[in-house]
Amino acid sequence: MTLPQREHPEAVVEFDATVNWYEAQEPGIGVTLIDRARQARQDIADWPDAAPLFTTADDGTVIRSKAVRGYPYRVIYAVEPGMILILAYAHERREPGYWLHRLND
Numbered sequence: 885m886t887l888p889q890r891e892h893p894e895a896v897v898e899f900d901a902t903v904n905w906y907e908a909q910e911p912g913i914g915v916t917l918i919d920r921a922r923q924a925r926q927d928i929a930d931w932p933d934a935a936p937l938f939t940t941a942d943d944g945t946v947i948r949s950k951a952v953r954g955y956p957y958r959v960i961y962a963v964e965p966g967m968i969l970i971l972a973y974a975h976e977r978r979e980p981g982y983w984l985h986r987l988n989d
Contacts, residue, residue: 886929886930887929887932887963887966887967887968888929888966888967888968889925889928889929889961889967889968889969889970890967890968890969890970891970892969892971892972892983892986894972894983894986894989895970895971895972895973895986898972899973902914902917902957902973903915903917903918916954917952917957920953920954920955921952921959921973924950924951924952924953924959925950925959925970927950928948928950928959928961928968929968932948932963932968933963935948935949935961936948936949938958938960941962941984941987943987945964945987946962946963947960947962947987948960948963949961949974952973956975956976956977957973957975957976958974958976959972959973960972960974969987971983971986971987972986
């Protein structure tokens with residue numbers, strides 16, 4: 885069963901900024917990032933519990949992360965009743981946990 889997804893607004897902003905940065909470095913690699921992130925999100929939708937556990941929030945919410953193939957980014961998400969909440973498109977080595985407040989937004 886494929887679950888619907890909702891992106892936190894801040895996740896959308898950070899992803900767009902990342903794509904624009906990559907496109908400015910070399911045309912085409914930002915577009916490839918979009919395709920790879922789309923594939924990661926499809927995998928998450930198809931198998932929401934398959935990605936490794938990333939952390940557990942204070943309220944007990946299980947947060948998982950899925951790698952974006954070929955890029956140092958992970959799709960950080962929580963499975964909520966009947967849907968998946970995309971919390972962040974986070975760089976693997978920068979500011980861990982900066983997105984945790986998004987669970988309560």
